[in-house]
Amino acid sequence: MTKIVNSWNDFDPLKHVIVGRADHSCVPPEEPATSEKVPIDSPMRGMWGPRPLETVEKANAQLDNLARILTERGVRVDRPEPLQWNQPVITPDFRTGSMMTCMPPRDTLLTIGNEIIEAAMSFRCRYWEYLAFRPLLSQYFNEDPEFLWSQAPRPRLSDKSYKHNYYDEKISLEERLVRTANKDFVTTEEEILFDAADVMRLGKDLFIQHGLTTNRKAMEWFKRRYPELRVHAVNFPGDPYPIHIDATFVPLRPGLIINNPHRPLPKAQREIFEKNDWQIVEAAMPAHKEPPPLCYSSVWLSMNCLVLDHKTVIVEASEVNQLEQMDKLGMNVIPVHFRDAYAFGGGLHCSTADVYREGSCLDYFP
């Protein structure tokens, strides 16, 4: 019997991973969910369509290089099959001008033990993204008799799922922060919505970020779906664009997490870690003042690292402060150039999805 799928956290020894591809990627047209993520002074406002070919080629070169480095270290690497993303998405409930990409896989696929769940994502342009991963999931299903292949309830993404004109054009950064602090986000509670990258897995515990891409109903779904696990809602009031936990709160090994100093975990929510002797360390400052052009993410992709085991981590090669901090924290650091891939959906962690890590479901917070 071959066990193909197994992963309970982001730090046990990595043996099998999916690395995304940038082919045919588009900047999607604005829609109720995405317009909230694009800063009003961003050149991405109002533009959409296929991304420039040379940027796709550069991103693919770095993704291929990451895949090569992982393969050389004995990690099995699979790649998705991109669709022609420059096609509209039309359902009975909405129409939008194009899809986006199959980057990053971390948003689309969530591995919990021997199960991979296709997430209930809130962006209309990402409605069909899981199709790029279907050939792989089908292969795992054929190879591994214990693999559970699941899909969260498919959201309809009708107008009822969003607060329309929630942020008007003039909203200030301060107002965004007030909204984040009040846990007042663009999505409604009409249906279950989550991106897989909002879920941090630590064995028996799932820490799920409540933000622009994941709502309360999703937390409730996780609680009912996994009664054997503990689900914790977390939020980071310092983040004006709260999307995805993996540039905010990143575990490196059992007992150690780095936390974005601009987005500290509130005191009450830190207790579970501190009571169990986990160290929460402020992440190093990013080396860059700005993200690359046409990038949705913040400069904090500096901390979006890929942990290979409890002592080894891949960090973006130009992030000199983060490299140095990892070294001081006792990690063996592998620098890998990756900034050309950032605009396609994120950093080293974002651009991958776990298939197999050694280890089992441990209780780190008894």
Ligand code: ABU
């Ligand atoms: N996908 C992670 C993005 C997080 C950030 O922009 O900080």
